[in-house]
Amino acid sequence: MNLWEAKDIVRSHFGGTAFPTIQLDHALTQGRRKIETHANLWWMQDEVDFSLTIDQQEYPVYSGAINLPNFKDLRALSWREAAGVSYEPVWFGDTTKEELDVLYDTDDEGSPEIAVIENSTIYLYPPNPDKAYSMRMYFYQWTDNPAQTADDDLLKFFPMALVYSALAWGYELELKDMQGAAYWNNLLGGTPFGRGGELAKLKKENFKRGWRDQLTLTPRTGPGVGSLRRISNLQIYGSRIS
């Protein structure tokens, strides 16, 4: 389904000319945002390359070398020598900035070992890169609706998710019809919201796609029982994840 077809379905519920097109565009934009809030979905994946600056620890996501105004979430980070050909992983997500600030000295130097995102800035540790390493960042980003006469994976495979989401927005903000909005929200996400409807189908498909590539072993016995079997998981040697 192309965007204009989804647009026309939404329009038809408002009488064809009663819903100003600019408001309709807002409804579709916010409808997509509402869907993407619920999960990091496959079409949101992307990657970007950037270079480190010697002795610079902080890299804003929305500007500067990374410059991703629609950034949503970090998936993975890796580095290589500027003239190198093989990447090394940079671990992130297991440790907070306050812990890393304690673990590393302020004058520690070297290649990136671990990263943390605080607000919208990536902090690298050790805090002083000794070279201008080439970084590759894999991430999820908020996406825009495609052009009027085009589609994307959301519109191709789950078009009614966008239609329901836009209708819910329109019923709430244009018609002030909360009961009607609840009806469309239920078709979008079921009750409790997110556990049913189109969102559940989307998340199931998303899980299937990720599952193939991201198999994680979970020990059933021993000191690491119940914990994720990843080298970066410090809890593997201690308490179990509940």
Next chain:
Amino acid sequence: MANQVIEKHPDAEILFDDFDFTDELPGDSALDATNSVVTAVDAAGNSAASVVGTVSRDGMSLRAVLQAGTNGQDYLVTFKAEGDTTEQVAIKQVEMRVRSKLTGSL
């Protein structure tokens, strides 16, 4: 919201003559021939000059032939009228939805 909304088949070529500017430009009796123009943009805001054909004036009316267009595209056509005497400017817009299968429900 545009002053008017129309649906048009991609093959249709119509004379749109619904915009009279007498009320908006009461001090004028004719429109400036040079500065009264009709332009169009598509849904992304890109110029879509090809959907506007011959532009003409009749007293305080500004007319344009609306033609072609891509199926599924919504065009915002802007009629900019400048009074011949006062040089005041008034603008009206028509939203033209180009559909090969007209809904007929507008």
